[in-house]
Amino acid sequence: MxxxxxxxxxxxxxxxxxxxxxxxxxxxxxxxxxxxxxxxxxxxxxxxxxxxxxxxxxxxxxxxxxxxxxxxxxxxxxxxxxxxxxxxxxxxxxxxxxxxxxxxxxxxxxxxxxxxxxxxxxxxxxxxxxxxxxxxxxxxxxxxxxxxxxAREESDHQRGFLLELLRHPHLPSNISRLAAALGTDESASYRVVMALMPEADAIHRAESQARASAEKLFTVEWNSGIVGFWQAPRKSKGPQTELQYRLLSGVRAGFVPQVAGLGKVPSAADSALDIAHVLTADDSGLVTFPQAWARVARRKLEGGADPVDRVTERLDSCGDEERHRIVETVQAFLESGNVGHVATRLYCHRNTVLKRLQRFRELTGLDVTIPQDAALALLALS
Structure with a gap:
């Protein structure tokens, strides 16, 4: 051959x-x-x-x-x-x-x-x-x-535009230009997620999966965390129906379900970061402000919140068992505002509930049937 x-x-x-x-x-x-x-x-x-x-x-x-x-x-x-x-x-x-x-x-x-x-x-x-x-x-x-x-060049360019958006949120003249650069609608509604850096890999994976499905999820590291946001469909039935939400649903992060316009994304990211800072191992998934506002407020007041500190100190004067039962009863009442519901939930008599609320009032000076006192109690027990 x-x-x-x-x-x-x-x-x-x-x-x-x-x-x-x-x-x-x-x-x-x-x-x-x-x-x-x-x-x-x-x-x-x-x-x-x-x-x-x-x-x-x-x-x-x-x-x-x-x-x-x-x-x-x-x-x-x-x-x-x-x-x-x-x-x-x-x-x-x-x-x-x-x-x-x-x-x-x-x-x-x-x-x-x-x-x-x-x-x-x-x-x-x-x-x-x-x-x-x-x-x-x-x-x-x-x-x-x-x-x-x-792909790396596009990613770098997009990162630059996203950082400009977050750094200069009060420059409306920039919003139209940034929206055009990002290929999105400046007047649309947006959903914003903010997580601390341990969750960064999960958010980057969600971005890649969204891109593979021809969906946009903008992400950028910012202010000790990572921001993710996407444009909500004009006729949306809620974020749960959207691919981006489903991809992020397992990430422990603060979540702002809707803001009006691209220019509102930076402030929403700040709010979501406040939520992310108070999340613990007991939390899972995307947490909204109504779910975490008491913890957020408590964190912002730390160091100068005498009324809140006083509640904690006075409760600590009780024995562990009494403290547990009082706190459990007060928290249940703060959720429903109904003595009967609390009694049913805790398997005790209405009078027992009333006595524990009275004991809380004696210890802390807060009457949880009064809205202002209830708000302080919620902060103290969050």
Missing amino acids: PKLKADTRSRWQELLAGAAVEIDRLADSYLEQIMQISPYDSGLVDRDEVHDDARKSLQLILRNTTAPSTTGTDDLPVELGQRRARQGVPVESLVAAVRLCFGVIWSYILWRAHHRDAMVLAMHVGNLCGIVDTYARTVQQSYLQEIAII
């Missing part, structure tokens, strides 16, 4: 040389065929550019079919892959276009060959296939590497 291949090599190279002489004809044939492939048929890539690239590619393939292959290190396939990535040609269309080179060259060789060249063709067709495959793989690898670079 090696001897037969060596004996036919001269004729094979003669056929390749003939193809090289007719390179312009081959490039014309290639152009006619590639214009049947989307998106080349729509003019995404200039016709003259396609023809010039075809001519250079065919020349390189023919040269490397004659001599030892160097397509893996040649600049042409690398540059071609990079350029097509920037032009937005889908990778499958690019690979199909490159593989047309084999058909164009092979068709020409068959046209020039005699019937007695059958063995020549059989011995060397594999070589041509291998060169085209190497060329196509190099183009594809370069394309994918460039796509990764583009």
Whole structure:
């Protein structure tokens, strides 16, 4: 077999040389065929550019079919892959276009060959296939590497726009420009999530999954945490129906379900961060302000909240069992405001509930049947 291949090599190279002489004809044939492939048929890539690239590619393939292959290190396939990535040609269309080179060259060789060249063709067709495959793989690898670079550039650009939005929330003139840059509607409603950094990986994963489903979830690290927000559909039945919410539902974070306009996102992120700071291991999922307002208020008052501190100190003067029963009863009453409901919930008599509320009043000076005192009690017990 090696001897037969060596004996036919001269004729094979003669056929390749003939193809090289007719390179312009081959490039014309290639152009006619590639214009049947989307998106080349729509003019995404200039016709003259396609023809010039075809001519250079065919020349390189023919040269490397004659001599030892160097397509893996040649600049042409690398540059071609990079350029097509920037032009937005889908990778499958690019690979199909490159593989047309084999058909164009092979068709020409068959046209020039005699019937007695059958063995020549059989011995060397594999070589041509291998060169085209190497060329196509190099183009594809370069394309994918460039796509990764583009993705990083887009991510960096988006991060810059998001940080500008969060840093300058009181500049309305910027909102329209930022909305256009982010590809979103400045007047739409938005949902905002804010988590502390331990949850960052989960939010980044949600962003990737949303992007894979052609949904937008904007994320950026900000102010000791990570912000995530997305545009609410105009006819929404609630966040629970939206992919972004479902992807984030397991993340422990503060959540503002709706704000009007892109310009309100920064203040909503601040509110969500206040919530995130008071979450504990007992919390799960997205927590809203109504669910956490008492803890948020308590945190903001820490260090100067004498009434709140006094409640805690006076309750601590009780024994552990009495303190537990009083706190349990007061918390239940603060949730419902109904003595009967508290008695049913705690499996005790109404009078027992009233006595415990009275004992709380004696210890702390707070009557939880009075709204102002109830609010202080809620803060103290949160």
